[in-house]
Amino acid sequence: MRHLIEVRRDLHKIPEVGFNEFKTQSYLLQFISNLDQQHLQITTWKTGIVVLIKGTNPSKLIGWRTDIDALPVQEETGLPFESEVDGFMHACGHDCHMAIALGLVETFSKQPPVHNVVVYFQPAEEGPGGAEPMLEWLKEEQPHLVADEIYALHIAPEYPVGTIATRPGLLFANTSELFIDLKGIGGHAAYPHKTRDMTIAAANLVMQLQTIISRNVDPLDSAVITIGKMTSGTVQNVIAENARLEGTIRTLNAQAMAEVKRRIEAICKGIEAAFECAIAIDYGSMYYEVNNNANCANALLEFAEQFDGTTAYECPAAMTGEDFGYFIKDLPGAMFWTGANSNYGLHHAKMAPDESLIPLNYRFVEQFIRQLV
Numbered sequence: 520m521r522h523l524i525e526v527r528r529d530l531h532k533i534p535e536v537g538f539n540e541f542k543t544q545s546y547l548l549q550f551i552s553n554l555d556q557q558h559l560q561i562t563t564w565k566t567g568i569v570v571l572i573k574g575t576n577p578s579k580l581i582g583w584r585t586d587i588d589a590l591p592v593q594e595e596t597g598l599p600f601e602s603e604v605d606g607f608m609h610a611c612g613h614d615c616h617m618a619i620a621l622g623l624v625e626t627f628s629k630q631p632p633v634h635n636v637v638v639y640f641q642p643a644e645e646g647p648g649g650a651e652p653m654l655e656w657l658k659e660e661q662p663h664l665v666a667d668e669i670y671a672l673h674i675a676p677e678y679p680v681g682t683i684a685t686r687p688g689l690l691f692a693n694t695s696e697l698f699i700d701l702k703g704i705g706g707h708a709a710y711p712h713k714t715r716d717m718t719i720a721a722a723n724l725v726m727q728l729q730t731i732i733s734r735n736v737d738p739l740d741s742a743v744i745t746i747g748k749m750t751s752g753t754v755q756n757v758i759a760e761n762a763r764l765e766g767t768i769r770t771l772n773a774q775a776m777a778e779v780k781r782r783i784e785a786i787c788k789g790i791e792a793a794f795e796c797a798i799a800i801d802y803g804s805m806y807y808e809v810n811n812n813a814n815c816a817n818a819l820l821e822f823a824e825q826f827d828g829t830t831a832y833e834c835p836a837a838m839t840g841e842d843f844g845y846f847i848k849d850l851p852g853a854m855f856w857t858g859a860n861s862n863y864g865l866h867h868a869k870m871a872p873d874e875s876l877i878p879l880n881y882r883f884v885e886q887f888i889r890q891l892v
């Protein structure tokens with residue numbers, strides 16, 4: 520399956536963000552339509568694709584989900600197949616995920632498994648979230664395409680290739696995006712007393728938000744507030760009338776998320792009073808935690824222990840988010856990390872997974888699905 524690496528490189532060159540994966544979708548459709556169609560049924564939803572593979576003696580429908588979107592990150596890997604789209608990159612490995620999923624569709628199209636298999640090519644995992652609306656559409660309009668059990672993987676740069684890492688129960692956090700707009704009064708840089716400077720207000724707000732983690736979250740629990748982007752003002756000698764913070768909140772449970780939000784709102788009220796400004800908060804999209812079904816996670820770990828080329832690792836939970844959580848909110852299923860051996864982590868401009876993970880994982884997942892009873 521050497522060609523899957525070529526496929527990954529092709530996809531790596533054309534990164535697209537959530538619900539804009541038009542070139543990606545047509546590349547995937549082209550690949551799938553070149554396969555033997557006898558056992559396949561292809562359906563599209565927005566920029567996503569759902570492929571049903573009819574099994575030889577099915578008694579259930581097994582789901583495999585891959586995400587297909589990229590990130591607004593300027594690539595700095597220096598690889599010969601670098602992103603051709605300025606400012607965008609597959610910095611979260613979804614290009615590898617897609618190549619593995621295409622490998623599955625290809626092999627199952629030639630040699631169908633016993634059970635029916637459905638492969639979801641899901642848009643917008645990085646945001647604003649494709650899993651929840653895709654599932655709604657499936658349930659309402661294509662109920663025969665809703666899996667009975669479902670699996671997915673995510674590359675993990677910090678583990679060697681061949682590591683299959685997961686755990687029963689909570690694997691990934693609850694997430695909520697966070698957008699905060701501050702409005703004050705702009706004016707001349709030399710007359711600050713006639714203005715309400717939103718650069719100063721936003722800087723104070725960023726610092727105060729971190730006290731929620733250190734002073735409001737139970738030290739035996741965990742949470743993250745990250746402000747990934749901060750913008751204010753227009754030019755060096757004009758005091759900023761507007762500022763905007765863009766970030767994300769991560770918690771291990773829904774109660775902690777509610778408490779963090781309550782404190783964000785209280786702190787924003789304080790900043791409004793202190794800096795005489797107006798603040799608007801928007802929580803953007805929220806992802807339900809990835810809570811693995813214990814039997815499904817253990818089945819993956821047990822299979823990885825005896826599979827040639829993989830090592831099972833029962834890993835700790837992480838503060839990453841994944842809208843795959845919506846798929847396994849109501850269905851049995853599990854997600855796992857798969858080693859990608861990169862010196863740079865997820866979302867880094869130099870993240871470069873070891874591509875040998877692609878043929879290995881495609882074989883692992885194919886064999887895992889084939890042996891499910």
Ligand SMILES: CC(=O)N[C@@H](CCC[C@H](N)C(=O)O)C(=O)O
Binds near residue numbers: 646804
């Ligand atoms: C695996 C991974 O990196 N997932 C993303 C999901 C982002 C969700 C949303 N846009 C947010 O930032 O809250 C992650 O950043 O963990």
